Amino acid sequence: MIQVSNISHFYGNEQVLFDLTFEVQSGEFLFLGGESGSGKSTLLSILSTLLKPSSGELLLDGEAVQDIKDIDFFRQSKIGFVFQFHYLINYLNIYENIALAATDDKKQNINKILEELGILELSSRYPNEISGGQRQRVAVARALVNEPKIIFADEPTGSLDSKNSTIVYELLQDAQKKGTTVVVASHDTQIQNYATKIIRLKDGKIL
Amino acid sequence: MIALKALSKNRLKSFLIFLSITVAVMAIFLISAISGGIIGMYSKMIKTDGDIIITQKGISDTFFSNVDIALMDKIDKIENVSSSYAMIVGASPIGHIPIAAIYGTTQNHFSHYKLSSGVYPKEKEVILGENLSKQFKTKSIAIANKNFEISGTYSSEIGFEEGGVVMNIADAGTLFNRSASFILVSSNSPNAIDEIVKKISAMHSEIEVKTTQNFVKEYNQFKIIENSSFVISFLAFAMGLMGIASVMSMIVNSRKEEFGIMRALGKSRFFIIKNIFFETLVLSVVSYGVALVLSLAVLALIPHIEMLQGYVNGSLSASLALYVLASTIIMALLGSLIPAWIASKTDPILLINQGCA
Structure with missing residues (x-):
């Protein structure tokens, strides 16, 4: 599902990733671990097509990312994101936030997903009207709405208490069990219990 | 959306x-x-009331112009001239108002100022623009240390005139020590205007004669x-x-x-x-x-x-x-x-x- 070949990345003159090569099979749950500054968020951004690598090749679902003509549609239809700070659009209500991410043929799934995640009653509220845990569940719902092949999550529980963290991990595990590949970058070692594969980074290199 | x-x-x-x-x-x-x-x-003040304007030669501003009003008699006799009038344009403190426009004009031009009340001014009388009249409740006003009876008020579409004073040209001549600032001439034949300009120009070496349209275009102050x-x-x-x-x-x-x-x-x-x-x-x-x-x-x-x-x-x-x-x-x-x-x-x-x- 994910093939990484010799990926390096620079911010200006500073190299943050060094010639990384690895593979993730379809349906795996990958935990990207490492300390702050190890390069895990940069690697996650590159894997999720949000950042172009300085060099190297990335294949997602068999397609070389640099050759994909409509990267926006590819991202929308095949990739789901969960960010640390949920990043919901503040002027859209919960339903509209999820609808913004949904492809036309998946809009009908919105209420079903909201119900599965136990947040259907929040659909007409705005992000500033719900709790942090509820927001992160909305972010997971948004990531799942298009039934993506891969979900990337960057510190998805960074701003949550342990109870809400467990809820988010279980939601990601449910997605993995249904066949979705899940890649999580986190400090939280609790996530290792859910992972089928672990990659640890230090100073931009795989340990 | x-x-x-x-x-x-x-x-x-x-x-x-x-x-x-x-x-x-x-x-x-x-x-x-x-x-x-x-x-x-x-420009509306000048354009609407005449086709030709006569000012003193070489003067940059009508405030400083002095034209002999006696020219009007000769001008009125030129073929295709329908009417002419003279004006003195000045400014002076009036009562507690620091500055206001003063229009001294010949009687045949009084009708330009639409009376709202009273009658047109005789000697030593003035009519006040409606805006100015709101600031005076008295029967007379002092202009440059001379008293004038207020004989009425007038309205005008032109803001400058609404805030001014109209009097007989002879009274304005005494105030500003001149005969006329300019003379405006109207013609009953648009085709004859250039010919009239030539004829008036030939009457006196110290005058400048222009169509009002050209005057507005070329006037330095404008x-x-x-x-x-x-x-x-x-x-x-x-x-x-x-x-x-x-x-x-x-x-x-x-x-x-x-x-x-x-x-x-x-x-x-x-x-x-x-x-x-x-x-x-x-x-x-x-x-x-x-x-x-x-x-x-x-x-x-x-x-x-x-x-x-x-x-x-x-x-x-x-x-x-x-x-x-x-x-x-x-x-x-x-x-x-x-x-x-x-x-x-x-x-x-x-x-x-x-x-x-």
Whole structure:
């Protein structure tokens, strides 16, 4: 599902990733671990097509990312994101936030997903009207709405208490069990219990 | 539509942008209209009452001109001349008013001033423009240490005249020590005007004879007012439009995180540009509309402000209104779409991180 070949990345003159090569099979749950500054968020951004690598090749679902003509549609239809700070659009209500991410043929799934995640009653509220845990569940719902092949999550529980963290991990595990590949970058070692594969980074290199 | 949702949900931000654009557009409208209005009022005064104007040769301003009023008798005898009248234009403190315009004119021109009350002035009498009359409840007024009885009040469409005093030309001659500032001549045959100009020019070596249209075009004071008003209007216009572009640019830049999220969710650059385009269009058109209505209201109020004596006036032409509309929309779109376009080309994660910074 994910093939990484010799990926390096620079911010200006500073190299943050060094010639990384690895593979993730379809349906795996990958935990990207490492300390702050190890390069895990940069690697996650590159894997999720949000950042172009300085060099190297990335294949997602068999397609070389640099050759994909409509990267926006590819991202929308095949990739789901969960960010640390949920990043919901503040002027859209919960339903509209999820609808913004949904492809036309998946809009009908919105209420079903909201119900599965136990947040259907929040659909007409705005992000500033719900709790942090509820927001992160909305972010997971948004990531799942298009039934993506891969979900990337960057510190998805960074701003949550342990109870809400467990809820988010279980939601990601449910997605993995249904066949979705899940890649999580986190400090939280609790996530290792859910992972089928672990990659640890230090100073931009795989340990 | 997301664009309208963004505007209505972020009310304070939308209101501040709306206010900035409205004030900028109003500044453009009012400065352009008022400076244009000053020239318009003076040229209308001259243009509407005659085809030919006679002033003293080599004088840059009609305030300093002195023409022999006796020329009128000879002028009236020229073929195709229908009428002529003489005027003295001056300014003087009147009672507690620091300065007001004084129009001394021949009796055959009194009808130009529409009486609202009383009768036209005889010797040692004046009629007051309606704006000026509101400031005097007395039966007489002092002009340059001379007392004049108030015989009536008049109205005029021209603001300068509304705030002024009209008297007999002989009285004005005594006040300003001249025969006439200028003589205006009307013809019953438009084709004969050039011939009349030649004939009058030949009557005296110290006079300058022009059609009123040419006079207005060439009058030095108008050129000065026109040039300075152009500079002021241009600066107001440039500052207003730059202000609009800056505000839009700042607002779009402050939304980088939002664009980054949208790109991360797979929304295309076109989607972002399209929404910013509609937001900007709605905001700039609504702000423009409000600015136009408020400017028209202010311009309608100005002539009624006693303190201004009617000397400040202005009107908005359709061409100016359209020009400002087009400029407002173009500058607002440039100010918003350029940073939006640049942002849309940036890697989504960098936008999100920049937005957090």
